[in-house]
Amino acid sequence: xxxxxxxxxxxxxxxxxxxGSDLLGESLAGILQxxxxxxxxxxxxxxxxxxxxxxxxxxxxxxxQVDSRFNLLTATEVSIEDVGGGHPELxxxxxxxxxxxxxxxxxxxxxxxxxxxxxxxxxxVRSAPIGNAADGERAQIVAAxxxxxxxxxxxxxxxxxxxxxxxxxxxPVVVIGAGTAARLGITTLDVQPAVFIAGQPFTVIGIVxxxxxxxxxxxxxxxxxGTAARLWGNPIGDRAKMIISTxxxxxxxIAGEAALALDPVHPENFRAVPPPDPRSLRTGVTSDLxxxxxxxxxxxxxxxxxxxxxxxxxxxxxxxxxIGLRRALxxxxxxxxxxxxxxxTCLGLLGGLIGTSLGVLTVLGVVLARDWTPxxxxxxxxxAPLVGLLTGLLAGLYPAWRAARIQPVEALRR
Numbered sequence: 015x016x017x018x019x020x021x022x023x024x025x026x027x028x029x030x031x032x033x034g035s036d037l038l039g040e041s042l043a044g045i046l047q048x049x050x051x052x053x054x055x056x057x058x059x060x061x062x063x064x065x066x067x068x069x070x071x072x073x074x075x076x077x078x079q080v081d082s083r084f085n086l087l088t089a090t091e092v093s094i095e096d097v098g099g100g101h102p103e104l105x106x107x108x109x110x111x112x113x114x115x116x117x118x119x120x121x122x123x124x125x126x127x128x129x130x131x132x133x134x135x136x137x138x139v140r141s142a143p144i145g146n147a148a149d150g151e152r153a154q155i156v157a158a159x160x161x162x163x164x165x166x167x168x169x170x171x172x173x174x175x176x177x178x179x180x181x182x183x184x185x186p187v188v189v190i191g192a193g194t195a196a197r198l199g200i201t202t203l204d205v206q207p208a209v210f211i212a213g214q215p216f217t218v219i220g221i222v223x224x225x226x227x228x229x230x231x232x233x234x235x236x237x238x239x240g241t242a243a244r245l246w247g248n249p250i251g252d253r254a255k256m257i258i259s260t261x262x263x264x265x266x267x268i269a270g271e272a273a274l275a276l277d278p279v280h281p282e283n284f285r286a287v288p289p290p291d292p293r294s295l296r297t298g299v300t301s302d303l304x305x306x307x308x309x310x311x312x313x314x315x316x317x318x319x320x321x322x323x324x325x326x327x328x329x330x331x332x333x334x335x336x337i338g339l340r341r342a343l344x345x346x347x348x349x350x351x352x353x354x355x356x357x358x359t360c361l362g363l364l365g366g367l368i369g370t371s372l373g374v375l376t377v378l379g380v381v382l383a384r385d386w387t388p389x390x391x392x393x394x395x396x397x398a399p400l401v402g403l404l405t406g407l408l409a410g411l412y413p414a415w416r417a418a419r420i421q422p423v424e425a426l427r428r
Contacts, residue, residue, distance in 0.1 A: 037349075041356035044333075051325065052361060058321035059365025060372065063402045067373025067394055074389040075381060090124075091227060092269045093287040094256035099280055106248040108283035109276065113256060114161035114178075116275050122264025127162025129228075130254040131155070132242055139235055140210045141198040151197045153190075154234040155211060157242030157249075163189065165259040167226030173203045174220050181238040188216040191232035192223040209235065214245060228257060265289050323358075323409040330354065330417045338422045347418035354414035355407065362406015366399035373398065 045052045094117075096108045109128045110116065117126035132155040139153045163175045168189075176187050188209060190200070200207045200218060207218045216237065225231050256276075260268050269288035273281035330337070337350055374390060381388040 037352055037356055040353050041360060044329075044353070044357050045360060048329075051329070055321065055325040056361045056365035056368070058317055058319070059362050059402045059405055060369040062317065062319075062405065063366045063369030063398050064372040064376070065369075066401065067370050067390075067398045068376040070394045071373065071377035071388065071390040072380060074391060075377065075386055089265055089289045090260045090262055091289055092258040092260060092265050092272065094258065094272050094276070095285045095287065096253045096255065097283060097285050098253065099283040102253070105283065106250070107254055108280070109254055109256065113276055114159050117256065117258060117268075117272060118161065120268055120271055120275055122261045122268055124259045124261060125161050125164035126256060126258040127159035127165055128239060128254050128256050129156055129158035129162040130249040131252045132157050132237070132246055133250045133252070134212050134246065136212050139194070139198065141200060141207065151194065153194050154230065155242075156231065156234045156236045157239050157246075158236050159239040162239075162257055163231075163236065165257045166228040166231055167259070168222040168231065169224040170220055171223040172221045173218070175222075176219060176238050181240045184240040184244045185238060186214065186216045186241060187219045187238065189220040189222060189236045190218055191234055192221055193233050194235060195221045211235065211237070212246075227259070319405045319409040321409075323412060327413040327416065330413050330420075333417075334420060337417055337420050341420070341422035350420075351414040351418040354417050355410045358410025358413070359403055359406045362409065363399060363403040365406070366402020369402060370395060370398040 098105045098108055114127050117123055134155060139151055139155075160175070160177045160181050168175060171192055173189075175189050176185065179185075180187055188211075190198075190209070195201075195218075198209065200209075200221070203218060203221065208215050209218060210216070216235075222231060256272075258268060258272065266288050269286040272286050273284040276284055340350065341347075374395065377388055377390055380386075
């Protein structure tokens with residue numbers, strides 16, 4: 015017997031091996047064995063990735079809409095402030111009498127005019143006939159040139175606005191806001207109503223019920239600049255300003271030329287306030303929306319990964335007998351780890367693909383409902399399934415580690 019053993023090489027058991035195709039086949043079999051549980055496991059990733067794609071798509075789409083609206087209103091308005099140079103106390107009004115005409119000669123200007131708030135000791139406005147003080151209403155008195163009213167873009171409920179003739183000849187006329195007219199009891203201009211300001215009568219020639227810019231005019235009484243200067247002098251306290259309505263794309267250039275056009279000798283008397291750059295506004299809005307909504311998407315992904323981890327851990331407990339049998343047949347701990355990691359990764363990838371499709375469909379649905387143009391970056395569509403894959407991989411680490419530590423004897427005893 016000894017001689018027989020001496021002439022032979024001792025037999026050894028070869029370590030078991032698990033090929034890639036076997037690993038993928040076993041993982042798919044594990045997933046398809048309980049399809050309902052696999053679907054519920056992927057649901058968290060579907061919601062997280064779907065939210066991720068929908069948020070990025072909707073943010074890109076809405077930012078393009080915001081950009082177009084800024085171009086229409088905000089980017090076509092320039093404000094000029096009268097700073098009075100180095101000695102503002104010596105020059106209460108730096109705007110020349112023909113300031114409107116000087117600015118309107120610039121290429122790209124649609125309308126421009128000077129305005130200031132009139133400070134009176136008695137700012138009560140009374141309707142005709144003259145009554146007691148209790149019958150009047152306190153209202154803001156605004157001195158404005160005809161160009162300022164045109165730049166504000168008023169919508170008239172009744173009557174008309176004053177023009178350059180009323181301004182240059184100091185006509186006693188006013189244009190009032192709809193709110194002020196209602197408080198004064200003025201409902202129609204057919205009877206040529208009048209209002210009294212500091213004892214001075216003014217004929218109401220127009221009632222404004224909406225403006226595109228300078229919304230405080232709706233609660234004000236607007237007097238021609240020439241009339242206000244003749245009756246109450248130059249501005250006191252608040253200095254005069256100019257509002258300029260421009261064509262799209264001309265605001266920045268006009269802001270740089272306005273001071274020289276108003277006073278070539280003392281351009282330092284004016285400070286131009288151009289509109290903010292639409293690109294920076296769009297970038298800011300997009301950044302804020304991205305930060306907010308990506309945080310929500312990250313929360314959804316965390317919830318989804320916790321769901322995958324929890325479900326996979328339950329599956330490990332349910333399949334303890336199967337794991338013990340595999341170990342008894344020669345499977346190593348790393349084979350068990352690889353199998354459960356592959357299952358959770360496949361579920362994450364499947365959830366990512368479905369979530370990406372649902373996210374894109376959500377963007378298309380919103381865009382069709384609002385009649386917008388969809389904007390979905392290709393990198394988002396490519397990255398989103400990978401995010402789901404990574405979520406499934408990370409979520410399966412702990413359950414796979416627990417499965418690999420199960421001993422065959424303990425598993426078969428259960």
